Amino acid sequence: MADTKEIINCPACGKPMVKIPVPAENINIDICLDGCGGIFFDNREFKKFDEQAENIDEIIKAIQGKTFQTVDGSATRTCPVCGMKMVKNFASSLHQIQVDECYGCGGKFLDNGELQKIRAQFETEEDRAEAAVKELYNAVGGKLEALDAEWAAGRARRSPLRNLFNGMMGIE
Ligand SMILES: [Zn+2]
Ligand SMILES: [Zn+2]
Structure with a gap:
């Protein structure tokens, strides 16, 4: 599914997510700035941000200095785009960080801080x-x-x- 234009509600805390434009990739990333700090990536968007060499300045700028509410990372989430139950999968073969994936639309939801941890795992x-x-x-x-x-x-x-x-x- 392509980049969504509609405001979506955070699958972890239910708050409306804020669209942060990433001009270099010509996409918007949905971030839960008024709630838990979670990030929703549309299908294929995540691949553009999961490596250290890739630029996440816009995301860092948006979440910098904010305090986010804590959410239960083990709770089952429902995809805010297509409504399917999301599935927890390890982000890599290191089996350290679990992210929520939607098999319906390919969306991925990361809890606050997980993107930084995933990026720190591998250089390339x-x-x-x-x-x-x-x-x-x-x-x-x-x-x-x-x-x-x-x-x-x-x-x-x-x-x-x-x-x-x-x-x-x-x-x-
Ligand atoms: Zn949230
Ligand atoms: Zn979905």
């Missing part, structure tokens, strides 16, 4: 990808190596990859 998109690959390797890599050794020794009936896949799917 490459670092982010590398961390994801490392995690995948931690999960299945060792198993794959063991299967490879078996295969090389001629003891395995099937290829290691087939074995791994069968194992993951619960097939003997």
Whole structure:
């Protein structure tokens, strides 16, 4: 869904969110300036702000020096754009910060301070990808190596990859 023009209500505290223009990207970011300080990103907007090299001056300027009300980060939120229940997902493979995602319109809601934490996790998109690959390797890599050794020794009936896949799917 494209950038919304209508004022939306914060999915965490219910207050009307304020549109902060980001001229460089030609979009508006919805920030809960009069409530909890949460930020709503429309589909694909978040990708433009999640890395350290990307500019969030407008967002920082808007929230600077403000005190925001505390909200329950674990509460289930409803998407302010399309009305679907939002789903909590980890922002990265580091599994540290959960954000609310809408599978209906692709919107994302971040509680106050989460954007800064997410940006601090990785310097670049490459670092982010590398961390994801490392995690995948931690999960299945060792198993794959063991299967490879078996295969090389001629003891395995099937290829290691087939074995791994069968194992993951619960097939003997
Ligand atoms: Zn709010
Ligand atoms: Zn939505």
